[in-house]
Amino acid sequence: MSGPAAPAVPSYEVRALAGIPEVRPGDDLAALIAAADPGLRDGDVLLVTSKIVSKAEGRIVRAESREEAVDAETVRVVARRGALRIVENRQGLVMAAAGVDASNTDPGTVLLLPEDPDRSAAGIRSALRELLSVDVGVIVTDTFGRPWRTGLTDVAIGSAGVRVLDDLRGGTDDRGNPLSATIVATADELAAAGDLVKGKAAGLPVAVVRGLGHVLGEGSAAADLVRAPADDMFRLGTSEAVREAVTQRRTVRAFTDEPVDPGAVRRAVAAAVTAPAPHHTTPWRFVLLESARSRLELLDAMRDAWVEDLRRDGKSEESIAKRVRRGDVLRNAPYLVVPCMVTDGAHDYGHARRDAAEREMFVVAMGAGVQNFLVALAGERLGSAWVSSTMFCRDVVRKVLGLPEGWDPMGAVAVGHAAAAPAERPARSAAAFIEVR
Structure with a gap:
């Protein structure tokens, strides 16, 4: 007696397709493939x-x-190093040189990627169904480098009739452990398998994979493989990320009710205190107002002091109310920070001009620290607004917060999650701010 049949071992076959002639503009690519006797x-x-x-x-x-x-x-x-550029191209792909190819094309010409690779794949698939009466999946491939890994591999840039992603989230592994993040890039794996037989210089531009019929399916395209910007933790190269962080920081004046992570604020403070400072001093102090009580107590006291100043200036009650409303950005923020400057280590020259310059050095260092802080908050996906108001009532702020006499409040920073995307800021030309001698 024979025992039970052994379970089938998964396998597949991949082979290059010979007989594809030199392709020229206007050629019917599906007809060329069909004429090469692909045995599909x-x-x-x-x-x-x-x-x-x-x-x-x-x-x-x-x-x-x-x-x-x-x-x-x-x-x-996305990133630049010498002549090499990694860019996002018109198809939404992030790749070297936008996919522009100067090889295997006449001098003075270059080859661009298909305008819509998914549409190209769908057209080839449909035509082969008509010509050969077969239902196959089609993947358009291109060669990519990859972050973190040396060497090139083929990936899918266009697809039709193939489930490009295999989402295993919600399932379990063979030990029963839940799978919470596993999404397999099936189309890319197929593209890489085909590259093993096509090669980069063998003149074999088409390959066939057999034995994986379960990957066929409708409703997905290679465009689904492109990670959304909001989910891309490595969207920029190093120097580009630095410039983006600085230039894309915006003043945010409206916040959601979502709580602010105190750890994120502390990480931003750690970045702030790397700013340059005179005489090897550390002139920055950051007072974190994490309780609603402390924020309300400070803002009420500051409002009363401001109203008193405005009345002393002879402003009308209507004008005073209008001006006081400007402080709502602080009052409505879920988190406040009061940056303070200390001038321990400052030199005392006993000379008005030199002593004024000495203080200005510390003020510049303080501004650099605050800018670092705001940029770092943006990196934590937190919006912020620096408001100068605490500088106009420093004694009140020191009293309410119990700060040492030598701490000078240098404004306040409203922190929170932006209620809406900040408006675009018009580009500024550096030339308008530069004098060369």
């Missing part, structure tokens, strides 16, 4: 190198240089 069956996955798709679609353009074409195809520079 239902459930196969066809892997097509983007270069021949681009050639068939006439994505060959004249350019004085490759860099000129890269400029035209770039939506956003």
Whole structure:
């Protein structure tokens, strides 16, 4: 007697397709593939190198240089090192040189990626169904480098009839442990498998995968593989991230009710105190008002002092009420910080001009610390607004908060989660602020 049949061991076959001629603009790519006797069956996955798709679609353009074409195809520079640029291109892909290819094309021309790779894949799939009466998946592939890993690999930039992602979240592994973050990039794995037989210089731009019919399916596209900006923790290169952090910081005046993480504020303070300072001093102190009681007590006392000043100035009650409402940004914030300056270590020259300059050095250092703080808060996805009001009633602030006499409040920072995206800020040309001697 024979025992029970052994369970089937998963396997698949991948092979390159020979016989594809040089592709030229206007060629019917599906017809060329069909003419090469691909032996396709239902459930196969066809892997097509983007270069021949681009050639068939006439994505060959004249350019004085490759860099000129890269400029035209770039939506956003992600990272730059010398002549190398990692960019987001018009298709939403983040890759070197926007995918512009100057190889295997006539001098003075470059090859751009397909305008819509998912649409290209769908067109090839539909045409092969008509020509060969088969239901296959189609993936358009291109070569990418990757963060953290040396070397290139093929990935899917276009897809039709393939479930590009296998979302395993909510399931369990073979030990019963829950899977909470596992999403497999199936289309990229298929693309990489095909590259093993196509090669980079073998003149074999098409491959066929057989035995994985379960990956076929409708309703997804390669565009689904592109991580949304809000979820991309590595959206920028180093120098680009520094510039973005500084230039994209905005003053936020309206906040949600979501609590502020005290740890995030403390991390921002740690960044703040790396600012330059005179005489190796540390002139920064940050008072964190984490309780509603402390915030209300301070703001009420500051309001009363402001009203008294305005009445002394002869302002009308209507004018006073209007001005006091400007403080609502602090009153409505879920978290307040009062940066203070201390001048321990300052030199006493006994000379008015030099002593004034000495204090100004500390004020500049304080401003650098506050700027570091605001930028670091933005990096923590927290909005902020620096308001100068505590500088106009320092004695009141010191009294309410119980601060030492030598601590000079230097404004207040409202902190919270922005209620809406800040308005775009018009670009400023550095030339307007520069004098060269």
